[in-house]
Amino acid sequence: MHWKKTFIDFCFKKKALKFGTFILKSGRTSPYFFNSGLLSSGKDISKIGLFYAHAIINSKIEFDLLFGPAYKGIPIAVATSIALKNHYNLDIPYAFNRKENKKYGEKGNLIGNKIQNKKIIILDDVITSGIAINHSIKIIKEKSAHVSSIFVLLDRKEKRKKSLYNVDYLKNEKKYAINSIITIKDLLNYLLESNKLKKHIPELEKYREKYGLEK
Known part of the structure; x- marks a missing residue:
């Protein structure tokens, strides 16, 4: 739990983790929000x-390339590529997508x-309904590439829409393993140890x- 606690401490210090009332991309009203x-x-x-x-190396997953979904996944992929080189001497390439196809120059939707x-x-930063991840999986499949895994900072561990590809949980086309720095369960464990923050637990449990x- 130590490294998870370090990450949560960091997020609270930067006010990236907040409690309140938030409308998510999925349309759900959440009592907490993570803004990377x-x-x-x-x-x-x-x-x-x-x-x-660190998480990628510890997972021992085989991979050739990092993919960052537009937009928040782009700086994450770049920063992770740099960290892998600086700390593990692994020179790993990266790619990311545009929201729209470019119709001039090199064209296409990938950079x-x-x-x-x-x-x-x-x-990516967070997985809630799986919509953004599903879009990335489609892009990768269209290029005859293989998804080794999905890494996020926060996995909210929420039900996905049935129309999505199976992202770790749903019984659909295929399973794609999700690795996360923290989950909602890690956040709840953290709150249990804080007299100041444990007041938020009932709302989070109700949402879960x-x-x-x-x-």
Whole structure:
């Protein structure tokens, strides 16, 4: 739990983790919110890259390339690539997508290293409904590449829509393993140890009872 606690401490210090009432991209009303966009200094993104690099190495997953979904996944992929080189001497290429196809110059919707036939790790900040991750999986499959794993800072462990590819949980086309720095369960364990923050536990438990995969 120590390194997870270090990450949560960091997020609270930077006010990237907040409690209140928030409307998510999925349309759900959540009592907590994680905004990785606030981790936007050179020092912050270096720390984030290092968290990912450690997690990837510890997972022992085979991979050739890092993929960062537009937009928040882009700086994550770059920072992780740098951290892997600086701390593990691994020179790993990265790629990311545009929101729209470019119709001039190099054209297309991908930037960076070619992903064809590569073993790819998708890096994103949070997974809630799985919509953004699903889009990335489709892009990778269309290029005849393989998704080795998905890494996120926070896995909210919530039910996905049935129309999505199976992202670790749903019985659908295929399973894609999710690795996360923390989950909602880690956050709840952290709150239990804080007299100041444990007041938020009832609302988080109520939300998890409605949308969570784990009770």
